[in-house]
Amino acid sequence: MRTRIQNIIMTPGVREEKHISFVNDAEIHIHGNRIVYAGKKECAPAFEADQVINGGGALAMPGLCNMHTHTPMTLLRNVGSDLDLNNWLHQAIFPLEACLTDEAVRAGTDLGIMEMLSFGTTSFCDMYMHMDAVAEGVLHSGMRALLGHGIVDFDGSCADLEPGIAFAKKWHKAANDRIRVSLAPHSEGATTPEVLQKVEQWAGKLKIAIHTHVSETQFDVNGCIKRHGMTPPQYLDSLGLLSHPIVAAHCVWFTDKDIALFAKRGCTIVHNPISNLKLASGIAPVHKMLQAGCKVAIGTDGVASNNNLNLWEEMKLMPLLQKGTMLDPKVVSPAQCLAAATTVGAEAMGYVDLGLLKEGYLADLILLDLNQPSVVPVNDMENNLIYATLGSHVKLTMVDGKVLYQNGQFTTLDGKAVLARGARAAQELAEKAIAKAAENV
Numbered sequence: 001m002r003t004r005i006q007n008i009i010m011t012p013g014v015r016e017e018k019h020i021s022f023v024n025d026a027e028i029h030i031h032g033n034r035i036v037y038a039g040k041k042e043c044a045p046a047f048e049a050d051q052v053i054n055g056g057g058a059l060a061m062p063g064l065c066n067m068h069t070h071t072p073m074t075l076l077r078n079v080g081s082d083l084d085l086n087n088w089l090h091q092a093i094f095p096l097e098a099c100l101t102d103e104a105v106r107a108g109t110d111l112g113i114m115e116m117l118s119f120g121t122t123s124f125c126d127m128y129m130h131m132d133a134v135a136e137g138v139l140h141s142g143m144r145a146l147l148g149h150g151i152v153d154f155d156g157s158c159a160d161l162e163p164g165i166a167f168a169k170k171w172h173k174a175a176n177d178r179i180r181v182s183l184a185p186h187s188e189g190a191t192t193p194e195v196l197q198k199v200e201q202w203a204g205k206l207k208i209a210i211h212t213h214v215s216e217t218q219f220d221v222n223g224c225i226k227r228h229g230m231t232p233p234q235y236l237d238s239l240g241l242l243s244h245p246i247v248a249a250h251c252v253w254f255t256d257k258d259i260a261l262f263a264k265r266g267c268t269i270v271h272n273p274i275s276n277l278k279l280a281s282g283i284a285p286v287h288k289m290l291q292a293g294c295k296v297a298i299g300t301d302g303v304a305s306n307n308n309l310n311l312w313e314e315m316k317l318m319p320l321l322q323k324g325t326m327l328d329p330k331v332v333s334p335a336q337c338l339a340a341a342t343t344v345g346a347e348a349m350g351y352v353d354l355g356l357l358k359e360g361y362l363a364d365l366i367l368l369d370l371n372q373p374s375v376v377p378v379n380d381m382e383n384n385l386i387y388a389t390l391g392s393h394v395k396l397t398m399v400d401g402k403v404l405y406q407n408g409q410f411t412t413l414d415g416k417a418v419l420a421r422g423a424r425a426a427q428e429l430a431e432k433a434i435a436k437a438a439e440n441v
Ligand SMILES: [Zn+2]
Pocket: 068, 069, 070, 213, 249, 301, 302
């Protein structure tokens, strides 16, 4: 398939540039799953297209990467409000998760993918259980994802490791390389040194990334210091984990030494501002992290602590929280924010050709409607993009060269059926959990 997108304004995206650039009267040519031209219409080479998309003056930009989530948790939306992380997990979340089945996880995954596509997310990084069902959802929807089977180990038996390795062997680089796999030990507090050492060895053998939660709460950090005499980053480094590509979610309670260590090792931090605020976990020192040269991506975390998958809210909150806490309006630029939502995540997923609208790059992109009241008049294009754009302005989402969402319609998902299945699966889950609790009384 050869696609031309015309009648658009375009930003190629950013890696380390100080400002986001925009190209008026632009055109994008896509051949198969790759961009073959992105730039000024007047400079475009001749291109015979099978499909022409008229952007109608929309802004084309790279698709968003939601770098930390638990997609099937869409089924637990709005469950366990007003609890801190520890109580939220044990009182509200774990009893429901214990009743999950492959079918329920698939229903939650499809619902989550549908929500993400409608908000312009083209890749996500996930850690959960029943991961074959999540991978099937990614395969059939056309989405891109870095997936990991969540490894928990409280007794040193390392029983969760084998399914994690089997999942990686089965799915890594599947679906035309849209699916990549990580090893995903849940966190220091939910694992043992034995299993983390094995994860370290297997990440090297399989040449895949590690995805884990790090220093999410003060409780996590204090527990780690008590158990190992070190903060979680220092402990993970002592076991060699930070020498592998690592996606570290949260990183709220980082010391200056932790930040310097992460910068030195090139680890990717995933900032989840809404989840951290909602569970009263705290505010990550993102400004300090960026200043130290850390890679910072963003994520929503699971829906149950957000309570949606609209990454535009994280993009707006990331700079606002730093400005407000540092009392400095200059900290965190729109360009840093866009990089966090695109290129930093794409690189952490292991792609060197994703996250920019550039010749040779994978065709993951979105179109934003600029004829919406909250983005008129523009005055300042960078500020308009980060602070005034809403997720609902996304009018087209393309992954790997295929349009998956356009003007409220999904091309690979039956929207009505996915909503109905999601609602039904959530209700069945709640009923099962109540029945199980009654049995145990
Ligand atoms: Zn999480």
